[in-house]
Amino acid sequence: AQKVTQAQTEISVVEKEDVTLDCVYETRDTTYYLFWYKQPPSGELVFLIRRNSFDEQNEISGRYSWNFQKSTSSFNFTITASQVVDSAVYFCALSEVLNAGNNRKLIWGLGTSLAVNP
Amino acid sequence: EPEVTQTPSHQVTQMGQEVILRCVPISNHLYFYWYRQILGQKVEFLVSFYNNEISEKSEIFDDQFSVERPDGSNFTLKIRSTKLEDSAMYFCASSESGRTQYFGPGTRLTVL
Numbered sequence: 001a002q003k004v005t006q007a008q009t010e011i012s013v014v015e016k017e018d019v020t021l022d023c024v025y026e027t028r029d030t031t032y033y034l035f036w037y038k039q040p041p042s043g044e045l046v047f048l049i050r051r052n053s054f055d056e057q058n059e060i061s062g063r064y065s066w067n068f069q070k071s072t073s074s075f076n077f078t079i080t081a082s083q084v085v086d087s088a089v090y091f092c093a094l095s096e097v098l099n100a101g102n103n104r105k106l107i108w109g110l111g112t113s114l115a116v117n118p
Numbered sequence: 119e120p121e122v123t124q125t126p127s128h129q130v131t132q133m134g135q136e137v138i139l140r141c142v143p144i145s146n147h148l149y150f151y152w153y154r155q156i157l158g159q160k161v162e163f164l165v166s167f168y169n170n171e172i173s174e175k176s177e178i179f180d181d182q183f184s185v186e187r188p189d190g191s192n193f194t195l196k197i198r199s200t201k202l203e204d205s206a207m208y209f210c211a212s213s214e215s216g217r218t219q220y221f222g223p224g225t226r227l228t229v230l
Contacts, residue, residue, distance in 0.1 A: 033217060045161070045209060045221035091161065095217070103149055103173050103216045108161040 002027050002096045006109035013082055014117050021077045021112045023092030029053075033095040034068065034075045035106065040088040048090075051075060082116045089113045120144045122222035124210050130228045131200055139195045139225045141210030147220075149213040150193045152185065154178070154206040155224075161209070167193065168216075200229045 003026040013019045025034065036048040049059060051068050059066045063080045079086055089111040095104040123142045131137050143150050152164040165175040167185055175183075184196045193212075197204055207226050211219040 035218070037221075042223075043207060043226070044223040045211075047218060047220055050218050093161075103166055103168055105151070105163040105166060105174065105176075106153070106161070106219060107163075110160050 002029075002094055002107045004092050004094050004107055004109035006092055006112050008112045009110070010113045010115070012115045012117065015084060016081050017116075018078060018080050019082050019114065019116075021079075021090050021092075021114065023075045023077065023109060025073050025075065025092070025094045027073075027094055027096070029097060033104070035093040035095070036066065036075075036077050037091045037093060038088045039091065039111070045091070048077075079114075082114075084116050084118055087114060087116045122210055122212055122220055124208075124222035124225050126225060127223065128226045128228070130230065133202060133229055134199050137197050137200055137227065139197075139208050139210075139227070141193045141195070141212075141222055142191055143193055143210070143212030144214070144220060145191070147212035147214045149216045149219075150185075150187070151211040151213070151219060152195045153209045153211065153221075155209065156206045164195075197227075200227075202229050205229045 005024045032053045034051045038046040038048055056068050065078045067076045091111045092109045093106040096107055097104055125140045150167040153161050155161045163176050165179045165185055166173045182198045186194050205228050207224045209224045210222045213219045
């Protein structure tokens, strides 16, 4: 069965620390997508990144970086020099193909609540 | 930048009443979804909609739930007879290609 595990329920860091959020997934699909979404205290879900299963290149976007390793079924997210505005719940998600074509649903982890303290 | 919008932001209703949650997806998107998040729990898939019909629904999406795209821009979720356990945040999402889903701000539904 498709599954996403975010073992860290809550993380608390002091501003400017680096922090890594872990994500491990299980899937039977040979082609799949992985995502990270941010849910700030206001409640909306903000798309951060999509990764294709056939592209294991790491990605960096400003202070954010992602490490995708198929060998360990992991897709970890690192925030460098964290800021108070990074405080949010971060969800890792895996897409599952619903039927023929591109239609997919997202399988979500339980989320990691990150608190960045001044 | 185009975004998904949802109304209302918060809906309070009595058990047994019908509610309609409204969403306006991003205009050139073809795939539409509803998810829900019970407070403190994971986000759960409810239904996907493509080509003017439901393409997939979860076990949660029983006969009390229905979706419509009445006018080519709105996408609605109706709950016919709300139960206490329907209290949750409901998120609408849309996707151009079926790959990346963009979410609205959510509607918090409280059933009393």
